[in-house]
Ligand SMILES: NC(=O)C1=CN([C@@H]2O[C@H](COP(=O)(O)OP(=O)(O)OC[C@H]3O[C@@H](n4cnc5c(N)ncnc54)[C@H](OP(=O)(O)O)[C@@H]3O)[C@@H](O)[C@H]2O)C=CC1
C-alpha cells in the first residue's frame with residue numbers, strides 16, 4: 112500500500128521501519144528544519160532492547176509536504192501540541208480513499224480530526240510500545256511493538272504483517288482509556304526524570320502513581336467511561352499487584368512485558384528538551400472528566416499544574432521522588 116508517515120520522531124521512525132519491512136511504499140513527512148539532519152542519513156534504524164539485532168531499512172523518501180492524494184493510509188505521529196500544524200497542512204479535505212490514523216496517546220485525537228474534517232473517518236490507534244529517538248531516524252524500542260487499531264478493515268489490520276510489529280483490533284474506547292491510565296505515570300516520570308521501572312520500584316513514586324490511578328479510576332467509573340487496562344485484569348487486581356508485586360504488574364501490562372529501566376515515557380523527552388507536553392491530553396483529560404462528573408481530582412490537577420509550571424524551561428529542573436510525593440499528599 113501507499114503510506115505516509117507524518118512525524119519522524121520515536122513512534123514515526125518505528126512505524127515507518129516496520130511498514131518498509133512489510134513491503135509498503137512509504138513516504139515520511141518531516142519538518143523543514145529537520146531536512147538537513149535527516150537527508151544525510153541513509154537508513155531508518157530501530158534498536159531493540161528486547162533482543163535481536165537492530166532493524167535497518169533503506170530510508171524512504173522524505174518530504175516537507177503532506178499531500179494525501181495517492182495515499183492509502185497516513186499515520187500521524189506528532190505529539191498533541193503539533194497536531195494542529197499537521198491538520199493545517201493537510202489541505203481542505205481528506206481524499207476519500209485515504210485512512211487517517213492518529214497515533215497520539217489519550218482519547219481525543221480522532222475527535223479533533225473529525226471536527227476539522229467532518230467527512231473523514233479517522234482510525235484511532237493506540238501505541239503499545241515504548242520508543243525513544245537516539246539520533247535522527249534512529250529509534251530504540253524497549254518493549255515488543257504492538258499497535259491497537261479501532262478498525263475492522265482487513266487491509267489496515269494486516270498492514271504490518273511480516274514486519275515484526277503486531278496489530279490487534281479493538282472496539283470502542285476502552286483500550287485507549289486503559290492506556291491513558293498507565294500514561295498517568297508520564298507526568299510523574301517527567302517531574303522526577305524517572306523511568307517506568309523507577310515508578311514501580313521506588314516507594315515514593317509508586318505512591319504518587321497509585322494515588323493518581325485511584326483518582327482516575329473513580330472518575331472513569333463515575334463518568335461510565337469504559338476502560339480496559341493493558342494488564343487485562345480488573346483494576347482492584349492490578350492495584351493489588353502494584354502494591355505487592357510491582358514487577359509482575361508491569362509484566363502483566365501487555366506492552367511492558369519486557370519493559371526495562373530504559374523505558375522513559377515520552378513526556379520525559381519533552382521536559383528535557385524544553386518542549387510543550389501532552390499533560391492536557393493525559394492527566395488533564397481526567398481532570399476535565401472529573402469536573403463533568405462532579406468528582407474532585409486534586410492529585411491529577413496538581414500534576415497538571417506542576418508540569419505546566421515547569422514545561423518549556425531550560426535547563427529542565429527535576430524534583431526528588433519524596434518531594435513530589437509530599438506535594439501530591441498536600442494537594443490530596
Ligand atoms: N514515544 C513513545 O514511546 C510513545 C509515544 N506515543 C505517542 O506518539 C505520539 C508521538 O510521540 P513521539 O514519537 O514520542 O514524539 P517525538 O517528539 O519523538 O516525534 C514527533 C515528531 O513529529 C515531528 N513533527 C512535529 N510537527 C510536525 C509537522 N507539522 N510536520 C512534520 N513533522 C512534525 C517532530 O519534529 P520536531 O522534533 O522537529 O518537533 C518529531 O520529529 C505522541 O502523541 C505520544 O503520545 C504513544 C505511545 C508511546
Ligand SMILES: CC(C)(CO)C(=O)C(=O)O
Nearest residue numbers: 240241242294375376377
Ligand atoms: C506508556 C508509555 C510510557 C509507553 O511508552 C507511553 O505511552 C509514552 O511513552 O508516552
